[in-house]
Amino acid sequence: MDSTERFSDRVEDYVRYRPTYPVAILSILQVGTDRIVADIGSGTGISTELFLRNNNRVYAVEPNAAMRKKRKSCSVSTPDLFPSMGRRRRRGFPIPPST
Known part of the structure; x- marks a missing residue:
């Protein structure tokens, strides 16, 4: 099975049981407001x-179509969300293959 399709048959369970992240994670990651964020493997959002919600511009990249579809129902409506499908190699992100 292609690893990008791993959660295709479990999206509803993922949405139901996956915990949210605490707001404190923003300070741990040192993500200030009005920053550009690349959310690679953004899943359901x-x-x-x-x-x-932190007023960041977000480039959300998720190769799994079922996960992307759930993210589209994201409760935050904003022009600062730039959804994308694909994989690192196809998007041209400067990330070494070993990471």
Whole structure:
């Protein structure tokens, strides 16, 4: 199975049981307001919503179509969300293959 499809048949369970992140994670990650954030592997948008509520511009990248579809129902409506599908190699992110 392609690793990008791993959660396709479990999206509803993921949404139901995956905990949200505490707001304190923003200070731990040193994400100030009005920053640009790349949420790689954004899934259903748990961290995406947190970043958007922090007034960040978010590039949310998720290769799994079922997860992206759930993220589209994100409760935060904003022009600062830039959803994207694909994988690192196809998007051209400067991330070494070993990471």
